Structure formats: structure tokens, C-alpha cells
Amino acid sequence: MSVQIIINGLALGAVYALIATGFSIIFNVLKFSNFSHGALMTLSAFIGYFVSVGTGLSLFPVILISMLAGGLIDLAGEFVAFRKLTIRNTSSIYYFVSSITLGTLFEGIVTIWVGPNFYNYPRFFKSMVVKFGSLIVSTSDLIMFITSFAILMILMFFIQKTRLGRALRAVSYDRDTASLMGINVYATIQMAFFISGCLAGLAGVFLGINYTLYPQLGNLVVKGFIASVIGGLGSIFGAVVGAILLGLMETLLINFIGSGYAPVFSFLIMLVFLLVRPRGIAGSNVQEKA
Amino acid sequence: MLLDVKGISKSFGGVKAIQNFSLTAEKGDIIGIIGPNGAGKTSAFNVISGVYTADEGTILLDGKNITKMEQYQITREGISRTFQNIRLFKGLTVLQNVMCAFDPLSKYSILGGLLPTPKRISEERKGRKMCEHYLEVVGLLPYKDERPENMAYGLQRRLEIARAIACEPKVLLLDEPAAGLNPTEVKDLTELIERLSKDFGFAILLIEHRLELVMGVSQKIYVLNFGKTIAVGTPDEVRENPEVIKAYLGEEEKKC
Numbered sequence: 001m002s003v004q005i006i007i008n009g010l011a012l013g014a015v016y017a018l019i020a021t022g023f024s025i026i027f028n029v030l031k032f033s034n035f036s037h038g039a040l041m042t043l044s045a046f047i048g049y050f051v052s053v054g055t056g057l058s059l060f061p062v063i064l065i066s067m068l069a070g071g072l073i074d075l076a077g078e079f080v081a082f083r084k085l086t087i088r089n090t091s092s093i094y095y096f097v098s099s100i101t102l103g104t105l106f107e108g109i110v111t112i113w114v115g116p117n118f119y120n121y122p123r124f125f126k127s128m129v130v131k132f133g134s135l136i137v138s139t140s141d142l143i144m145f146i147t148s149f150a151i152l153m154i155l156m157f158f159i160q161k162t163r164l165g166r167a168l169r170a171v172s173y174d175r176d177t178a179s180l181m182g183i184n185v186y187a188t189i190q191m192a193f194f195i196s197g198c199l200a201g202l203a204g205v206f207l208g209i210n211y212t213l214y215p216q217l218g219n220l221v222v223k224g225f226i227a228s229v230i231g232g233l234g235s236i237f238g239a240v241v242g243a244i245l246l247g248l249m250e251t252l253l254i255n256f257i258g259s260g261y262a263p264v265f266s267f268l269i270m271l272v273f274l275l276v277r278p279r280g281i282a283g284s285n286v287q288e289k290a
Numbered sequence: 291m292l293l294d295v296k297g298i299s300k301s302f303g304g305v306k307a308i309q310n311f312s313l314t315a316e317k318g319d320i321i322g323i324i325g326p327n328g329a330g331k332t333s334a335f336n337v338i339s340g341v342y343t344a345d346e347g348t349i350l351l352d353g354k355n356i357t358k359m360e361q362y363q364i365t366r367e368g369i370s371r372t373f374q375n376i377r378l379f380k381g382l383t384v385l386q387n388v389m390c391a392f393d394p395l396s397k398y399s400i401l402g403g404l405l406p407t408p409k410r411i412s413e414e415r416k417g418r419k420m421c422e423h424y425l426e427v428v429g430l431l432p433y434k435d436e437r438p439e440n441m442a443y444g445l446q447r448r449l450e451i452a453r454a455i456a457c458e459p460k461v462l463l464l465d466e467p468a469a470g471l472n473p474t475e476v477k478d479l480t481e482l483i484e485r486l487s488k489d490f491g492f493a494i495l496l497i498e499h500r501l502e503l504v505m506g507v508s509q510k511i512y513v514l515n516f517g518k519t520i521a522v523g524t525p526d527e528v529r530e531n532p533e534v535i536k537a538y539l540g541e542e543e544k545k546c
Contacts, residue, residue, distance in 0.1 A: 161414075162410070162414075163389070163393035163396055163414070163417070164393075166382070166386060166389060166390050166393055167390065167393060167394075169379070169381070169382060169386075169390075170379050170382065170390040173379040173380055173381055173382065174377055174379055176341070176377075177373070177377040177378075177379070178379075178390070179360075179361040179362050179365075180339060180340075180341070180361055180362075180365060180370070180371060181365060181370070181390060181391040181394075181453065181454075181457060182362050182365035182366050182370070182391060182394040182395075182457050183362055183390065183393070183394055184360075184362045184394070185362065
């Protein structure tokens with residue numbers, strides 16, 4: 001029983017990690033929390049849903065389409081809502097306002113499109129559970145966990161080891177100097193939004209499978225936010241660690257004290273972290289831009 | 291003509307930071323730019339490297355007009371620079387700092403970024419090797435896995451220079467490279483600048499307050515004051531120029 005709870009928690013944590021990472025990438029590059037991220041998750045999850053219902057595709061093509069849709073929509077969002085702010089080098093408060101507006105727009109589009117109803121993804125798996133000896137694991141948990149981890153590993157590798165990842169980090173540390181070193185800053189920011197959008201699409205589909213699809217699904221983005229606060233805002237590694245911890249804690253709490261009180265404790269944990277260790281686990285200081 | 295700056299001007303509100311500034315440089319030249327504080331030296335650099343766009347005038351690099359290009363394009367065309375106040379990427383290692391600057395020159399696509407294609411692996415290896423070479427040139431190879439913020443000030447200055455040469459420039463702009471260095475370090479830096487000019491053959495523009503350094507290495511010196519060019523010539527000519535002496539020492543009071 002307890003092993004199953006842990007696997008459950010890991011799967012949930014992995015999805016939170018996708019949200020938190022998508023959040024962190026944008027936070028790193030432009031130093032603001034992108035509040036349109038949640039609504040983008042919902043929007044791309046719905047695109048995935050209608051594609052799967054309409055064409056009967058299996059899970060992985062649907063994931064791919066959702067990720068691509070998320071990435072492209074986020075690119076458009078960046079162009080509409082943030083590009084001018086970046087060019088004018090404005091303060092981050094305008095980014096906040098702009099991202100909230102963009103999020104409301106996305107959510108509005110979804111509500112007009114699907115109405116306030118609840119939707120269920122078709123059943124993608126033949127059997128609901130996989131058995132490892134005496135261990136019974138839900139198939140969706142397993143797939144969520146494995147896929148999320150694979151994607152996060154690829155992302156880590158991309159950021160740490162490739163030239164575009166280095167450009168991303170250079171732009172995060174000092175945008176102006178990066179530009180003077182021959183890095184195309186706007187293209188790098190677009191890339192960050194595309195990656196973040198892809199992660200939102202993936203997280204959206206998984207949340208839709210795990211719970212149900214409805215226009216306010218994106219509110220779960222708060223979990224990603226808590227995770228990145230616990231892990232340390234701006235640190236991608238920290239966000240992943242924080243998300244896994246949060247997923248495990250939530251699942252354990254739901255088992256021991258019931259789902260009514262579990263969210264209360266999630267927020268309490270975040271508050272404790274802000275009081276005791278505001279830098280989060282990874283402890284990277286976010287520096288003010290010069 | 292490698293670099294041909296023709297009559298550039300830039301004002302901020304009522305302040306004319308730089309007026310009608312012209313400069314020419316050939317391959318292998320070392321050109322000094324001196325002047326009192328606020329004379330417009332760094333503004334000239336900022337206009338040439340694209341931080342600001344000139345209000346008037348044109349900048350030709352190898353015959354190509356780069357006046358209105360984006361910063362990163364100007365850098366790719368072949369102008370790279372260091373900064374008066376050191377601006378390294380904190381959080382990246384010394385080698386990664388240099389590789390960042392070299393990366394725009396290596397060729398692989400976004401797809402290549404995700405998949406370990408043979409081309410990417412070879413490009414990545416080539417880039418690393420080049421960057422290690424640049425670090426060796428400035429004498430920082432032993433520090434390649436250090437964090438720049440942990441290094442001594444003089445070494446950080448050298449790292450900025452290594453990062454600037456990794457852009458494979460035709461013209462290298464050095465903005466007060468000797469600021470905050472002790473006399474021994476200044477001597478090493480002088481040798482480094484001369485060696486760079488000889489080995490790489492790019493033109494070097496040098497802003498510097500340490501006159502012994504500028505006078506020692508430059509073939510030609512531009513003197514600015516209040517945004518205007520007040521003298522151009524060889525170090526000896528400039529040293530004797532009454533305008534320059536006036537700008538640096540102030541005018542002698544007229545005797546009654």
C-alpha cells in the first residue's frame with residue numbers, strides 16, 4: 001500500500017515539476033511570474049482533447065499535438081503581450097499585469113469555446129493497472145511519471161550542455177551583455193516561451209487525464225508556483241525537487257488526513273518555507289537586474 | 291579601410307555626449323582614445339557597438355554599413371567589446387562564459403540542440419577547443435572551471451578579453467581594461483594587448499586613463515573633451531598639443 005502511495009505521489013510530483021519548470025524558465029529570463037501559464041495549460045489540454053476525440057489518436061500523438069499547440073500559442077502570446085515590454089526594457093510589474101491579462105484572455109477563449117462543462121479524456125489504456133509482482137500501479141501514473149521525467153531530463157541536458165541552453169542562461173544572467181556577445185536575445189526569449197508552452201501543454205494533458213477537463217483547470221498552476229517557491233524561484237533544478245516533494249506530501253496527506261485538509265497543508269508548507277528559508281531549497285539568489 | 295566611423299553624434303536630451311566623431315582603423319592598428327571623465331569616450335564605444343544608435347553619421351565595417359543594425363548583428367559582423375565595469379555572466383563557469391560568446395558562430399539547429407547528431411558533437415568539440423585556446427591566450431586556462439565571481443579582479447578583466455575575442459572580431463573595443471589593476475598587472479596587460487594585435491591581426495580601440503599604457507601601445511591617439519575631438523595624432527604629437535594640455539591641466543591664467 002505505502003509503495004503505491006509513493007508512486008502516486010511521484011507521478012503527481014512529476015506533473016507539478018513540469019508546471020514549475022515552465023514557470024521557472026520564464027521567470028529566469030524575464031524575471032516575472034507568468035500568470036498566463038495556467039490558462040495556457042487548459043487551452044492546450046482542450047486542443048489535445050478535441051484532437052483525440054475527433055481523430056481517435058492514441059496518447060502520445062495527442063501529447064505531441066498539445067505540446068506543439070502550447071508552444072505555438074505561447075509564442076503568439078509572447079509577441080502580443082510581452083515583446084513591446086521587452087524592447088522597451090520596462091519594469092516587471094508591467095509583465096505581471098500583461099500576463100494576468102493574457103491568462104484571462106486564454107481562459108475566456110476556452111470558456112466561450114467549450115462552455116462551463118466538465119470533459120473526460122477518452123480512455124487511452126487497455127488496462128487501468130500494471131502489475132509488478134504483488135505491486136499494483138495505475139497505468140496513467142506510470143506513464144505520467146516516465147514521460148515527465150524523460151522530458152525533464154532532455155530539458156536539463158538541453159540547458160546545461162548545448163549552445164542554445166547556454167544562450168538561455170547567458171540571457172537570464174545579463175540580457176544586455178549577452179546581446180553584445182552576439183546572442184540574439186529576442187530569439188532566445190522566444191525559444192524560452194516555446195519551451196515553456198510545450199511544458200504547459202504536456203502538464204495540461206496529464207492534469208486532464210488525472211482529474212477532469214474544465215475551463216478552470218489552469219488554477220492548478222498554483223501547485224507549480226508553490227513548488228518553485230519551495231525549490232527556490234528561478235532555479236529549474238530546485239523547482240523539480242520542490243515539485244516532487246510537494247507531490248509526495250500531498251499524496252501522503254490525502255491518505256492520512258483526507259483530501260479536505262491536504263491543500264491547507266500545502267499552503268502552510270509554502271508559508272513555512274517563506275518564513276524559514278525564503279531562498280528555497282536550491283537557494284539561488286535572484287539578483288536584481290542592473 | 292577596416293573600420294570607418296564618419297561623423298557620428300549622439301545626444302541625451304540637451305547633453306551632447308559625442309559630436310561629429312570620426313575615426314578610421316586598419317587591420318593590426320592599436321588606437322587609443324583618451325580624454326577627461328565625461329568626454330564621451332564610452333559613448334563613442336556604445337554607439338560603435340550598437341548599445342545606442344547614432345543620431346547622425348555612419349559606421350562602416352569592411353565597407354558594410356552597420357550603423358542601424360541590432361547589437362547582436364553588429365557583434366556577428368565583427369565588433370566585440372569589453373566593459374568599463376566588468377560584466378561577466380555570474381553563475382556560468384569561466385569556460386562557459388567564453389563559449390557563450392563563441393556559440394552564435396557554431397552551426398547547428400534547434401533540432402540539433404535536442405538530438406546528439408554527429409554534427410553537433412563535432413561542432414561542440416570544436417567550439418570547446420577554440421574557447422580553451424582563447425583562455426590559454428589570456429592565461430586563464432587553469433581557471434576554466436572556476437566561477438568568475440570568485441576570481442581576482444585582474445583575472446576577471448582578462449576573462450572579459452577572452453570572451454570578446456571568442457566573438458572572432460575584426461575590431462576589438464577595450465573600455466578601460468587597466469582600471470583597478472596594479473602596476474605589475476598593467477605591464478602584463480600591455481604585453482597582452484600587443485600580443486593580441488600581432489597574433490590575431492584585428493584592430494584594437496583602447497579607452498584608457500593610464501597614459502603610460504596608451505602612449506606605449508597606440509600608433510594613433512584620439513583626444514576627446516566635452517564630446518568633441520580636440521586632437522588626433524601619434525603619441526608624441528598628442529603629448530605636445532596645446533589643446534590637449536589645456537584639457538588635462540586646465541588653462542594657465544592670463545598674467546596682468
